[in-house]
Amino acid sequence: MAYLSCAIGRGVYLPIGNTWHHPRLFCLHIGRSGRGRKGDAVQLVLRIDQALRDLDDGLAPQVHRGGLSSREGLVALMHDGYQQGKLDIPAIDDKRLWVIESEFANVLHQGRREGNTLSAALRDCWDGVSLKPATKTNRMYASHPHVCLSGAISPSELTGMLTARELTNGFANRFLMVWAERSQILPFPKPTPQTVVDTLTRRLLEILRFAEADQPDRRDHLRMELSAQAQWRYAQLYRTALNEDQGSEIVNSMLERRAPMLLRLAMLFALTDLQTRIDVHHIDAAMAWMHFATASVRYVFVSATDEARLAQALELSARVLTFLRERGQATRSQINSECFRGKVSKQMIDASLETLLASTPPKIAVQTVDRKDGLPGAPLRIYGLAKA
Incomplete structure (x- = not known):
């Protein structure tokens, strides 16, 4: 899918609000060393x-397997032309570039180096932003890049090398992360x-010709659209699964771009059907991939103990939400006695309430009122459904 998204190029676009989406993917294959078969996976x-x-040959994109080390090195693969002494170096007109990073840990390592801006450049590439010179002395740049990336990494490398900065600056959540390993031990696979x-x-040839990929220098000339039913389905998912709180700050940050990623996948699936209209089954197929990616991220970043705790908090949150829909509003004491019959610990009730309050948008609201019984103590906190 990453290769196909690269080969299609920037001619195809889907307007959503003020953003024009292109079918451009960054995919990360996660698997244990020796079991993930990460190297074999790309050979087909x-x-x-x-x-x-x-x-x-004109339909195939440029393929780079040499590894990435810097912003300047990335720009050099698709530059707009520059002068080297008295020699004019002609521009690379085809900006389609499929990068294979079989050792994605190298990219994370480069991001830790002082002054290295590779991760920022890759973020720009995912967004389709032109890469400008990072320094005054280097005037090489690349306009309208169409870079797609296929990376591979072990789970220990990913969790050990991914910094807090990369979790919060939007680098990590631009990748469709997929856990995949071999299902059999075959010494001589066929x-x-x-x-x-x-x-x-x-x-593939049929799809690329339909997408007019043989004209890589043209941009935004083939518009895609969502059918009315697909719009309804996407809106439904956007308000629920695509913005669902996972109960973990790390997991939530890793999945922050589920919505645009789903649209890009749906674009690809529609194009494989040789149509520019995205239908419901394309949205559903893309959502299936997002469910698998979500499960992959949780599997890698959440321990078994934490997973059980988060699952319980989410289940209790759903019970609280149902209770408040029926009752209207309730104090924490009433939630404990009436919803849970006093059988759930204070810590788990607090965790479930915090999960609902921290959702985007919040699913419940809380207001503080003075006690009417005249008894000493803190004001009452009353919980109710958040206003739409």
């Missing part, structure tokens, strides 16, 4: 890429038959 795509070049590779390549 490279075979398809070579077969595509044999049929129509290669994909060439007939299958040829069939996939011909299908």
Whole structure:
């Protein structure tokens, strides 16, 4: 999917508000060393890429496997032309670039170096923003890049090297993270038959010609749209699953871009059906991938103990929400006695209430009122459903 999103280019776009989305993906394959088969996973795509070049070299994007080290190095792969001494270096007109980072830990390591702006450049590439010079002495730049990235990393490297800054600055949540490992131990796995590779390549050729990918220098000339039913389905998901609180600050930050990522996936699935209209089944297919990505992130970043605690807090939150819908409003004491029959600990009730208050938008509201019984003590906190 990352390769296809790259090959399609920036000609296809989907307007949502003031943002024009392009089908551009960053994918991260997470798996344990020796079991994830992260290196093997990309080989089939490279075979398809070579077969595509044999049929129509102009449809295939540039592929970079040399590793990324800096913003300047990334720009050099798709620059707009520059002067080297008295020599004019011509621009690279095709800005489609598929980057394969088999050791994604290298990218995280570069981000830790003082003055290195690679992670900021990759964020710009995901957004489709032109890469300007980072220094006055280096005048090389790349306008309208279309960079897609396929990375691979072990879970221990990811959790150990991902810094708090990368969790909060939007770098990590631009990746569709997928946990995948081998299901069998085969010393001599069978290669994909060439007939299958040829069939996939011909299908790819058909999709790319439909998307007019043979004109990579043209931008935003093929508009996509959501059908009325797809708009309704997306709006429904946007208000629920795509912004659902996961009960963990780390997991929430990693999944912050679920909505735009779903749209990009839906665009790809519609294009594989050779149509510019996104229908409900394209949204649902994309949502299935988002569910798997969510499960992958939780699996990597939340321990088994924390997972059980978070699952309990979410389940209790749902019970509180149902209780307040029926009752209207209630104090914490009433929630304890009437909703949970006094069988849930104070800590878990507080965790469930905090989960509902911290949702985006908040699902419940709290107001403080003075006690009417004249007894000493803190004012009462009354919980109710948040106003829409």
